[in-house]
Structure formats: structure tokens, C-alpha cells
Amino acid sequence: MKEKFSRFGWEVLEHLRRMATPFVLNLMFGMTMVAILAIGVRALEIVLTVLFFAGCCFAAFIYFRAAGEAAYKMKEMGELQRRGETSSDMNGSKYRPCKEYKPYKGASIGLCVCLLPIILILVGGIAGDRTALVTMVFSSGWAYCPVFAIYRAMSGAEEFALFLLWYGFILLAVYLAVCIVAYELGARKERNRQLQLELRSARIEEQKKARLEQQRQHNLQNEQQKKTRGAKNGK
Numbered sequence: 696m697k698e699k700f701s702r703f704g705w706e707v708l709e710h711l712r713r714m715a716t717p718f719v720l721n722l723m724f725g726m727t728m729v730a731i732l733a734i735g736v737r738a739l740e741i742v743l744t745v746l747f748f749a750g751c752c753f754a755a756f757i758y759f760r761a762a763g764e765a766a767y768k769m770k771e772m773g774e775l776q777r778r779g780e781t782s783s784d785m786n787g788s789k790y791r792p793c794k795e796y797k798p799y800k801g802a803s804i805g806l807c808v809c810l811l812p813i814i815l816i817l818v819g820g821i822a823g824d825r826t827a828l829v830t831m832v833f834s835s836g837w838a839y840c841p842v843f844a845i846y847r848a849m850s851g852a853e854e855f856a857l858f859l860l861w862y863g864f865i866l867l868a869v870y871l872a873v874c875i876v877a878y879e880l881g882a883r884k885e886r887n888r889q890l891q892l893e894l895r896s897a898r899i900e901e902q903k904k905a906r907l908e909q910q911r912q913h914n915l916q917n918e919q920q921k922k923t924r925g926a927k928n929g930k
Contacts, residue, residue, distance in 0.1 A: 705793035713762060714807040717755050717874075721808065724751040725836030732840060737848035744841040751837045752870055755808075756877040759801060763881025766796035771889055801878025805871045812838045812867060816860045828855055831863070838863040838870070 724747050731743045772790050806813075812835035819827035831839050832855055842862040843855060 702792070705791070709791075709793040710804055710807050713804045717758055717808045718811075720754050720758075721751055721837050722834065724748070724754075725838075725840065726833065728836045728840035729832060732844060732847075737844070740844045741841075741848055744844045748837055748841045748866065752873045755805075755870060756873050759805070759874045759877035760881035760884070762804070763796065763801065763878040763883075764885040765881075766794060766800065766878075767882040767885035767889075769794040770796040771885075796882050798879075801875040802871065804878070805874030808874070809838075809867045809871060811835055812863060816863050819857055820860045823857055825855075825857065828857055828860060831860065835863075838866045841866065 728744045728747050731740055731747070734740050734743075769790065773792060773795050776790055812831060815827045815831040815835060816838075818824050819831060839855075839859065842859050842865075846852065846856065846859055
């Protein structure tokens, strides 16, 4: 029981560690979007907030793809250790089971990054709490500002609208999909790299065996020629 709890605790810590960087990046993107809303040119605000949201997703794609690669490397390291072998591919990194690749981790880590805006959307949308709305704007503006910029340009409204919070789920779904796809692409890239290394090692081993067999045949021919010459000289 204690071992299972310890394993769960390490998994939680790994998720918190992995979510920290994208969370900070999203916070910076969101605060920049809030500043963009003060420009006063509605069309420009829409373009810039949408572009910054795309940048937010692109940063997540780069980060989660790298995370998928590192996780699959750790999985390969774990497989080697379970077989009693060792690997020098991790540059001295210590093996941690919680860092291994799992198919669900792209979604679970992405959900951890999106947890705060999800809570704020539910609290603000269901309870009608404007404090949650303001907190959403300044802490997770990346999931609200693009929608508000479009709404304000169409309606002319100036106040942050509570009902727009629900549209944030669309942005969160897009962001989460990027996280899942990027994590899997990173893992697949590392899996293919490992496969290429195995194929290359197999080819080298086959070539080595072929050279040894060729050398053996050459030695046999030399021995046969020596015996033939010896037999002729004996006559």
C-alpha cells in the first residue's frame, strides 16, 4: 500500500513539474493579450489575440513534443533495466518510473495546465461570480481574450461578459488537442529513432558476421591450398 501511494505521489509530482513551464508561458501570453485589448483598434485586437493564442498553442506543441521524446527515452531505459541491461543514452540521467511514457500523459498533463481556467469557467459560469471572471481574464486570459475581442468588435460591448466564459472551453479543447498530438508525435519520433538504431545495429552485426564468415572461408581455402602443395611436394 505504501509503495502504491509513493508511486502515485511521484506521478503527481511529475505532472506538476511538467505543467509548470506551459502554465507560466500561458500566463505570459494571457497577460499580453489583456494588454492588447487596450489598443482600441478592434480588428487589430482580434488579429493579435488570435495570433497570440496560436503562439500559445505552438509553444505547447514544442514543449509537449520534447516531453514525449524524453518520456519515451525513459521508457526505453526502464525496459533495459528490467532486462538487467544498461543504457548510456540518457546522459547520466537517473531512471524514474514516473517519467516513463504513458499514452494518457499528453492528455493528463494538458488537463493539469488547463485546470485553473476550467475551474474559473465553471465557477464564473454557474455561480455568476464576476470575481472568477476577473481572475480568469488576468490569470488565464489566453482562454478568454480572443473570444472577448471578437465579441466586443461585433457587439460594441466594453465590459467582460460572464457568458463568454463558456466559449473558453472551445479554446481549451484546441489547446488540449495540441498537447495530446504533440506528446504522441514526440514519443513516435523517439520510437522511430530507437527502431532505426536497432536496425542499424542489426545490419552492422550481419556485416560483421559476413566478414567473419568470409575470413573463415578464406582461411579454409588457404589451409586447403597448403595441404595440396604439401601433398605435391611429398610426391
